[in-house]
Amino acid sequence: MPIDKELLAILACPKCKGDIRLAKDGNGLVCEACQLLYEVRDNIPVMLIDEAKKVDDPARV
Amino acid sequence: MKCLVTGAAGFVGSHLVERLLREGHEVIGIDCFVPYYPRWIKESNLQRFPSQPQFRFIEANLLDVDLTALLSQGIEAIFHQAAQAGVRASWGKEFADYTTLNILATQHLLEAAKSLPLRKFVYASSSSVYGDVTTLPMREDALPRPLSPYGVSKLAAEHLCYLYWKNYGVPTIALRYFTVYGPRQRPDMAFHHFLRLLLEDRPIPVYGDGQQTRDFTFVDDIVEANFLALQTPAVGEAFNIGGGTTVTLLEAIDVCQEVSGKRAELDMRPVEKGDVRQTLADVGRARQHLGYAPKVGLREGLAAEWCWVYDLYGRQGGHQQA
Numbered sequence: 001m002p003i004d005k006e007l008l009a010i011l012a013c014p015k016c017k018g019d020i021r022l023a024k025d026g027n028g029l030v031c032e033a034c035q036l037l038y039e040v041r042d043n044i045p046v047m048l049i050d051e052a053k054k055v056d057d058p059a060r061v
Numbered sequence: 062m063k064c065l066v067t068g069a070a071g072f073v074g075s076h077l078v079e080r081l082l083r084e085g086h087e088v089i090g091i092d093c094f095v096p097y098y099p100r101w102i103k104e105s106n107l108q109r110f111p112s113q114p115q116f117r118f119i120e121a122n123l124l125d126v127d128l129t130a131l132l133s134q135g136i137e138a139i140f141h142q143a144a145q146a147g148v149r150a151s152w153g154k155e156f157a158d159y160t161t162l163n164i165l166a167t168q169h170l171l172e173a174a175k176s177l178p179l180r181k182f183v184y185a186s187s188s189s190v191y192g193d194v195t196t197l198p199m200r201e202d203a204l205p206r207p208l209s210p211y212g213v214s215k216l217a218a219e220h221l222c223y224l225y226w227k228n229y230g231v232p233t234i235a236l237r238y239f240t241v242y243g244p245r246q247r248p249d250m251a252f253h254h255f256l257r258l259l260l261e262d263r264p265i266p267v268y269g270d271g272q273q274t275r276d277f278t279f280v281d282d283i284v285e286a287n288f289l290a291l292q293t294p295a296v297g298e299a300f301n302i303g304g305g306t307t308v309t310l311l312e313a314i315d316v317c318q319e320v321s322g323k324r325a326e327l328d329m330r331p332v333e334k335g336d337v338r339q340t341l342a343d344v345g346r347a348r349q350h351l352g353y354a355p356k357v358g359l360r361e362g363l364a365a366e367w368c369w370v371y372d373l374y375g376r377q378g379g380h381q382q383a
Contacts, residue, residue, distance in 0.1 A: 007117050010089075010134050014125030043112060047121035048093065 002030070003040055013038075014047050023061050030057040062180070063087040063135045067123060067170070068143030070094065072245045073185060073238070075106035076115065076284050077140055087115045089131065093122040095162065097146055098248050105373065106186070106245050123166040128173035138291055139182045141170060144215070147249060148189060149333055151211035163214035168221050175229040182222065183290045186235040186299060188276070188340050192218040198276075198309075198343035201237070201299050208337055219299060226297035234290045236283075237285075239303035239342045243280035243362055244369035252277075252363060255317045256370040264326040271327070273310035274339045278304035279357035279365075285366065289351040298350070303342025305355045305360075320364040 003022065013020050013031035018031045021040070029038040029045055036052040038045060046052075055061050064081055068074035069090025077350075081088050094100050110116065119126070132139075145151075145162040167184070174182055174354060189212035190205040207213045222233035246253040258265050286302040318324050347353035 004117070006134065007119070010127070010131045011119065012127035012130060014121060017127055044118050044120050047119055047126065049125065 003043065003045060007026050007045070011045060011047060015049050015052075024034050028061070030055070037061055062137045064089070064138045064140060065132065065136045066090050066140045066142060068092055068141075068185075069118060070103040070107050071142060072106070072247050073241060073280060073283055074140075074142040075103075075109060075245055076243075076280050077142065077287055078081050079110050080284050080288070082110055082113065082116055084188060085115075087118070088335045089134075089136070090116065091117040091121055091123065091126065091131075092118070092143065094120060095145060095158075097150070102245075102248065102373070104122055109245075122172060124161065124169055129167060132173050132177055136177070137180045139170065139174060139179065140185075140287055141167065141183065142185045142367035143157050144185065146211075146247060148209045148211045148336065150249075151209055151214070153333065156210045156214075159210055159214040163211075164217045164221070171221055171225040171233070174231050175225060179232055181291045181296075182225075182231055182233045184219060184222045184233060184235045185286050186219045187212065187215045187238045188237050188239040188301070188303070188342065189337070190219060190237060191337070191340070192337075193337050197339055198303075198341040199301060200343045201301060201346055209334075223297055234293070234296060235299040236286055236290060236302045237299055237342070238283055239276040239278050239301065239340055241278050241280055241283050243357075245280070246366060252313070252317065252366055253370060255314060256321060256363075256367050257374060259317060259321045259323045259325050259372060262323070262325070264328040265314060266328045266330050267310060267314070268330050268336060269310075269332040271314070271329070273306045273336065274305040274309050275313070275342065276305070276307050276341045277313065277354060277359055277362070278302060278342075279362035282355040282357055285356075286347065286351065286353050289347075289353055289369045293351050295350045300351060300353070301341075301342035301344050302347055302349040302353065303344050303355065304357075304359070305342070305344060306359065307339070307341040313363075316359055316363050317367075320360065
């Protein structure tokens with residue numbers, strides 16, 4: 001089940017508090033400014049900085 | 062009604078979410094899975110309610126979330142259950158976790174709540190704010206003098222709730238929980254620990270002489286108190302939420318043995334720093350203002366917790382380390 005739009009609207013990047021968007025494969029949330037990918041595990045967005053993955057080219061994620 | 066439950070994967074939080082969903086409310090749950098006890102136990106708490114459109118869960122730290130955006134989604138009530146738990150672990154450099162997660166996080170939530178038309182902001186406080194009082198039962202007008210850094214952090218956050226009511230009109234109410242027990246109790250808490258030791262035929266450690274008394278409160282009574290807090294016109298106040306009876310630790314261990322049908326050796330140890338000698342809530346004020354009356358007795362409550370402990374460790378094949 002993909003993450004719903006309402007939930008996406010209330011989430012922000014925990015690091016910069018800026019906007020995030022759904023990753024292209026739908027399995028994570030991307031903060032382009034911080035180049036971080038926050039995973040969605042079992043429909044739960046994991047908005048923890050320590051758990052986020054660094055991505056080199058966020059525009060492609 | 063749309064609600065926010067912080068600490069939604071925890072002991073009290075998960076029970077509260079379950080009841081809110083059962084009564085048709087919409088819930089946003091948030092929990093940062095502090096590593097105070099194993100993650101798999103909190104994950105199993107969350108699995109108790111099925112995935113449904115009325116429930117959204119976010120794994121995040123309250124300090125890192127855009128709370129203003131989150132609350133402005135029509136949240137009408139906040140049940141702030143999230144905390145760094147543990148009286149004995151709150152000494153030393155670990156106190157920084159307690160100030161951050163218990164005081165600062167509460168202040169962030171209150172700050173975000175101050176411009177919203179909330180029905181109620183219910184704060185989960187603790188009997189540990191009292192410390193060793195000279196008279197029992199403990200009344201809300203007694204001078205709070207915590208005996209542990211944990212108690213200090215819970216009391217500080219309670220004062221913040223009052224401040225935000227007084228200055229900004231945030232309709233806060235603090236519920237001082239007295240030793241909560243029941244299914245999903247944290248593994249560091251006495252009954253969970255004792256019942257697990259009984260299950261595994263290991264000795265039960267007793268700190269002090271075992272004559273210390275506690276007012277034990279079953280989790281369903283705590284959840285009910287949260288619902289009552291939502292409905293009461295009282296604001297800016299603190300209420301004791303206890304089970305209404307007092308038993309000694311040794312008597313409670315007897316009941317644990319009875320409900321489990323097992324017996325254990327007692328391992329007597331010295332008193333721990335921060336442990337208060339006696340707790341007993343005067344729930345008169347909660348009865349008068351909230352209509353609160355505890356319903357579940359110790360034997361019934363412990364029998365329910367034993368079934369849960371048995372299922373939890375039995376289901377995991379007994380290999381999980383808590």
